[in-house]
Amino acid sequence: MPKVIACSRRRPGLTRADYFRYLQFVHGTISHKFAREEMGWYIQNHVVDGAFGTTAEDTHHQLSDRDAAVELSFTSFPNLFATFEHPDVKEWVASDGKFFADERHTIFMITEECEKPVPNPIDPFNPGYELAPGVGAGKVMQFLMRADGVYREDYYDYWNEAHEAAMEASPFFKENVRRIVQSHRLDQSDNVKGHFGAGEIPIYDGVASYWFDTSDYYGAFRQYNDELMKFAKPWVDWSRSFYLYVKEIPIHHKER
Amino acid sequence: MPTIKVKLDHAYKDPTVEEKIAVWETGDLSDVEKARPYAKYFYKDLNPPEPEVLAAFEGQCDPDKIIWPEMISDLLDPGYLDVEIGWCIMPNGAGFIANMTTMPGVTARMVEWWFTWFTLNDQRYKIWYKPSHIGHYISPERRRIILDPKSRIPEDTIWGATHHAVEDVGVGPELIDIHFKSPAEMGFDMDRFHQPNVATVIGGYGDELVLHDPDAPRGCAFMVHFIRDVEGGIEWRTRFWMGYRLQNGKADCTIPPGEAVPEEAVKGLAVHNAHEYANFKVMLPAVYAEFGDRPIFED
Numbered sequence: 001m002p003k004v005i006a007c008s009r010r011r012p013g014l015t016r017a018d019y020f021r022y023l024q025f026v027h028g029t030i031s032h033k034f035a036r037e038e039m040g041w042y043i044q045n046h047v048v049d050g051a052f053g054t055t056a057e058d059t060h061h062q063l064s065d066r067d068a069a070v071e072l073s074f075t076s077f078p079n080l081f082a083t084f085e086h087p088d089v090k091e092w093v094a095s096d097g098k099f100f101a102d103e104r105h106t107i108f109m110i111t112e113e114c115e116k117p118v119p120n121p122i123d124p125f126n127p128g129y130e131l132a133p134g135v136g137a138g139k140v141m142q143f144l145m146r147a148d149g150v151y152r153e154d155y156y157d158y159w160n161e162a163h164e165a166a167m168e169a170s171p172f173f174k175e176n177v178r179r180i181v182q183s184h185r186l187d188q189s190d191n192v193k194g195h196f197g198a199g200e201i202p203i204y205d206g207v208a209s210y211w212f213d214t215s216d217y218y219g220a221f222r223q224y225n226d227e228l229m230k231f232a233k234p235w236v237d238w239s240r241s242f243y244l245y246v247k248e249i250p251i252h253h254k255e256r
Numbered sequence: 257m258p259t260i261k262v263k264l265d266h267a268y269k270d271p272t273v274e275e276k277i278a279v280w281e282t283g284d285l286s287d288v289e290k291a292r293p294y295a296k297y298f299y300k301d302l303n304p305p306e307p308e309v310l311a312a313f314e315g316q317c318d319p320d321k322i323i324w325p326e327m328i329s330d331l332l333d334p335g336y337l338d339v340e341i342g343w344c345i346m347p348n349g350a351g352f353i354a355n356m357t358t359m360p361g362v363t364a365r366m367v368e369w370w371f372t373w374f375t376l377n378d379q380r381y382k383i384w385y386k387p388s389h390i391g392h393y394i395s396p397e398r399r400r401i402i403l404d405p406k407s408r409i410p411e412d413t414i415w416g417a418t419h420h421a422v423e424d425v426g427v428g429p430e431l432i433d434i435h436f437k438s439p440a441e442m443g444f445d446m447d448r449f450h451q452p453n454v455a456t457v458i459g460g461y462g463d464e465l466v467l468h469d470p471d472a473p474r475g476c477a478f479m480v481h482f483i484r485d486v487e488g489g490i491e492w493r494t495r496f497w498m499g500y501r502l503q504n505g506k507a508d509c510t511i512p513p514g515e516a517v518p519e520e521a522v523k524g525l526a527v528h529n530a531h532e533y534a535n536f537k538v539m540l541p542a543v544y545a546e547f548g549d550r551p552i553f554e555d
Contacts, residue, residue, distance in 0.1 A: 003505070078348070081512035112503055121332075151267045151395030153418040153435075187433070187463040187474045188501075188510055 002080050003042065004192075005183060005207055006108045007069040007143065007244075008101040019067050020046050022100040028251040030096055033159065034088045038079030041253040045069045045141060045246035048215070052242040054229070061239045062202065063105055069141050069207075069244065077188070080110070084192050107143070107201050110192065111183035116163065118177050123213055134179040136211035140221045142243040143204045147234045152205055155186060155235050159206060162231035166224050173224035179211040218245055260467045263432070268420065273467070276378055276391030276422055277429060290381040292555055296548070297383040297539060298345070300542055305534035309341055313526045316519075317342030322352045325507030329445040331482045332453040340493065343526040346486050349475075349511040351498030351522035355529050359537035360489040364455035366544045367483055367490070371436075371458055372402055372413040373547065376554045381421070384539060385532035390429060393420035395520065405551055411438075414458065426524020429467045434479070435462040441505050442480060455485045461502045475517070476501040476510055477525075494529055498522055 012017035031042060045068060052064035068144060073078040083089055097103050121133040145156045158184065167174050185205045210221055222244070229238060258458070264273055271279075278287050285298055295552050298340065321338035323330050324346075330337060340356040374380040378391035398417055407413050415438040422431055439459040444457070459480035466472035478500035482493040498521065499511040511517065 044261075075509040077508050078513060081510075085512055085514075148266050148270065151393075151397075151418070151420075152265070154395045154397045157397060186501075187465070189477070190474045191510075 001113065001124055002074050002077055002186065002188075003111050003113055003183060004072040004074075004080070004109070004216065005069060006106050007066050007141075008097075008103070008106040008139045009063070009065045010067045011098070011100055011102050014100065015144040016067060019100055022239055023033075023040045023068055024251075026251050027093075027096050028249070031093050032252050034086075034092050035195065035252045036079075036083045036089065038074065039252060040070045040073035040075055040079075040081045041052075042181070042251045043070065043253070044249040044251055045071065045139065045244070048245040048247055050242060050244040057239050062242070064242070066107075066242070066244060067255055069246065072110065077180075081192070105131040105201065109183075109189045109204065109207075111185055111189075111207065114182045114184060116180040116182060118174075119185055120175055121178050124232060125200055134211065136178040137212050138212035138217050139246050139248055140210045140212075140223070140243055141246055142210070144206045144208065145202065145237045145240040146205045147237045150187060150235055155205055158231065158233050158235035162228050165231060166227035169227040169230075170224040173220040176212055176217050176220045177210055177224075178213065179209075182208045183207040183209070204241075261470050261528065262467055264463060264465075265418065267395070268431075270392075273391070273422055273431065279378070280382070280390040280491060285379065285382075292379060293542060294380065294383060297543060298379070300539075301533045302385070302387070302531070303538040305357075305530040307409060308526065309530045309534075312341045313343060313523060313530065316344040317352075317354075319344045319346055319352070322346070322354065323495070325478055325500055326443065326444050328443060328480065328495070329448065331480070331493060331495070332445065332448045334453070343521060343522050345522065346497075348499075348509050349514075349516035350500055350509050351496070351517035351525075352496065353496035353498070353522060353526045354531065355492075355494040355526065355533070355535045357494075357530075357537060358486065358491040359492055359539045359540075362490050362492075362537055364483050364485070366540055366548065367458065367481075368410045368414065368456055369544060369548055370540055371551055372409050375402060375417075375419055376552075382545070385535050388424045388528055388532065390422040390424065392422065394418075399554070402552055410456070410458075415441075425528040427466060427521055428469070431465040431467060432462045433464075434462040435502075436461060437502060441502065442478075443502075443505060443507065450538050452485065455483045455490060457482050458500060463501070471524075475499065475521075478502060478507050492533060494533070496529070498525065 005224060011017065047067050050066060052062060053060055146152060212220060284447060289295060297489055317339050322344065323337060339354050341354055343353045346352050375392060375394045381389045383393040401407050402413050414436050417436045419434040420431065421434060422429060439457045440446050440457050459477045459479060461476055464475045477496050477498040480495045483490050498517045500507045500509050
């Protein structure tokens with residue numbers, strides 16, 4: 001199932017509060033009103049905090065300001081295109097982006113999800129949790145830029161190896177992560193980036209999402225990330241990668 | 257020669273795509289390539305396709321008689337399907353191609369060996385069909401797997417591999433990333449995937465990048481080369497569904513509603529397929545006879 005990810009920052013003149021209010025209550029309402037039958041689910045991820053690059057750099061190598069990452073899931077490519085090409089979506093939804101986002105710098109991609117197994121999708125503390133495995137109120141989204149000279153297929157293979165090694169080396173993360181989804185960028189991304197007004201944007205071949213019970217467990221992600229960065233083979237340009245602590249805001253969820 | 261007007265992936269170096277095209281444009285091999293033991297195959301006359309195949313590609317076949325990607329297991333049926341040679345635009349805008357070539361003296365083992373061996377440099381790709389095959393890349397990890405004597409052909413060397421081909425299939429030079437899949441991932445009924453229904457399958461899907469046109473949409477195609485044994489050789493049955501990609505073992509059409517793959521692109525690929533496999537069937541037995549009995553090597 002193709003999934004769109006668009007990661008933006010607020011447009012000039014808006015505070016973060018202005019941006020979040022508009023994104024959720026204005027744009028979210030418009031999007032829900034004009035949601036197509038073909039759409040699966042639409043989630044906004046509002047950024048609480050984030051880190052860009054690493055402490056090894058003394059200045060940023062990239063735009064180091066992101067305020068939200070939205071995700072839109074579809075059951076098929078025809079449904080994806082039918083949504084973005086619909087006149088109502090073009091007129092009301094796509095055209096609304098300029099009122100809240102710095103569109104030219106929106107990172108945009110169509111992806112394919114790859115779910116990774118976790119040992120504890122449910123917190124064993126309370127039986128009620130068994131109703132909802134693989135969920136969590138604390139979410140981290142990590143944008144990983146492929147290192148220069150590395151082939152994309154090798155990047156995905158190295159990512160798997162690095163992930164496995166990091167999992168084993170970070171027990172607090174391993175025990176408390178409830179769900180992990182890798183999103184792999186597809187070449188078809190280039191065909192619809194105009195919907196989001198994206199210009200020349202950096203390419204991120206992979207985005208990882210991690211869910212924890214609460215935001216108290218962001219430190220677990222830090223433990224894991226430290227280990228991820230130790231992987232011996234060069235696969236990620238860490239100076240141009242970043243992660244975001246986010247709050248999920250469901251806008252439209254036909255499938256969920 | 258149209259110049260490259262798109263931004264290329266940073267992985268393609270040593271040589272660059274431009275350098276590969278420059279050598280190809282000379283119509284000859286480079287000095288390094290001339291010194292290799294298989295250089296002579298580049299200078300052989302091409303074996304042309306049968307005239308009736310090219311005649312069948314002049315116009316479109318009946319879209320009602322083709323198989324769709326979800327019907328891929330129909331290839332496992334004995335006998336032949338309604339359309340074995342032809343092309344058309346499908347009702348959903350995708351492009352369909354079918355071709356069949358009988359290859360005396362060729363075995364499935366040779367085919368699997370070839371799709372492992374040729375990937376290691378541009379020249380091996382060019383001796384296959386020099387008018388269109390410009391160059392080829394594989395990643396360092398893929399090269400390591402291919403050169404590992406413990407790697408199994410095709411399970412390790414072809415299934416899961418990505419080939420980066422620089423070629424002109426009728427619309428100008430393109431960079432095509434071909435993601436090879438196992439038969440199960442292509443959607444075949446594995447209960448029927450055995451002799452005599454099938455000898456081997458080479459397939460997957462490709463993502464294309466047109467090098468001279470930055471406005472050209474990123475296309476893709478689901479490709480299957482279905483090989484079965486016949487008396488004295490093999491039967492090579494190709495199917496393309498242009499506009500489709502494979503996702504989690506299922507084919508998904510990426511053509512927006514109301515749009516279609518251009519007819520000239522579908523016909524161009526069909527004609528290219530006819531030419532390249534017409535030459536392939538005489539080139540492969542000769543190359544295999546000379547290099548097939550030794551470990552896979554690079555030079």
